[in-house]
Amino acid sequence: MVGRDGELALILKTKNGDLEAFGELVRTHQSLVVNFCYGMLANREDAEDLAQETFLRAFSAIKNYKPRAKFSTWLLTIAKNLTLNFLRNKRRRGERTEPRRWADGENDPIAALPATNPRPDEALLRKERAQWVHGAMQELSDTHQSIVILRDFEGMTYEEIANVMGCRKGTVKSRLSRAREQLREILLTRDVASEHGATAAQQGEAS
């Protein structure tokens, strides 16, 4: 992991066409960008294609990058625009967006996690929960979904999310609140959710 100064040095080198420096920037930020795209598309292949496109666009336009914005924020802004356009075009062509479930181990984020608990029923429960949550997220608008991913997958502050989304901090706050409220309604009113919901309330009340 490079520090802020190290990152600026890499950006300067990339501006001068240094591909090794560019590679280092990709290595540092690949997980962030791939996971944002994956959160939006729930398909590894599409997510990696768009993440790669994000880095290539950043490479061609790196002269436009101004260091007053964090480089990660700038990358996520490009990724956000690409994914939203991708989804919009897909809908325009009448294609259905991929269902957010993972049929095989390769695409399954839970299977890719190190097994902290070897009990198969626990692993299954975690997998089911992940599918259940991703299914609910699919019902959000693209903008709400982006904000939830930036906050809860990427751990960004409201200020950073506002920079990526091109809106005010207060807007992020209200949209995130609405998105979570919608998720709460979906997750706690579905049949499949009943046992999770009951557990949720118990867990929450106990905390």
Add this chain to the structure above:
Amino acid sequence: MKCTRVRKELSAYIDGELSPRARTSIEEHLTRCPECSRRKAELVFVVESVRRAGTIEPSASFCADTVRRARTTREVPYPTPVIGRKWAFAVASCLVVGVCALGWLTISASRRGPGPADTLFYEEFAQFARALEQDGLDATVFRSVFLGIESDELIFTADPFGAPDLSGDSIGPMLDTLSEDEERELRTALLELVKEV
């Protein structure tokens, strides 16, 4: 603080994004309101569930593939047609004549001021912007929209790389405030305007 207000603030409360004063007010309310307390518990569960929903590791070759593509993109020269000497001379002559003619036209146009087509464009533009302003929309976004027109579709972000510079009145947030029907209507209106231009 009323329950409705507290519930709107709960999400930011969970994220630690409230001022100390607002935080204290909410905490006081939660101690005496079991319904809001339960709502908070449910929201905490939602947030935790999303956080645990899982992320993926990029493929092992992701970085190398990306750099390879960047190298290819940079190093592949722009394809130039292979033509004979005579043709090359003819094409070069045409280009020189074309550039001179274009230069002359530009200079004479700038002396004359905007032509009828330009006037129509700006009038239409201003009229359309005024109409939308009356509907409560910010007309400054049109600059972005017009810059973002590509072929026959609108790309709503004019400059995908300049977003940190965009202020709150950029097209993205504005579109977010529109319903799908309103967005479609705006899109159609803009496309029609562009076709006229």
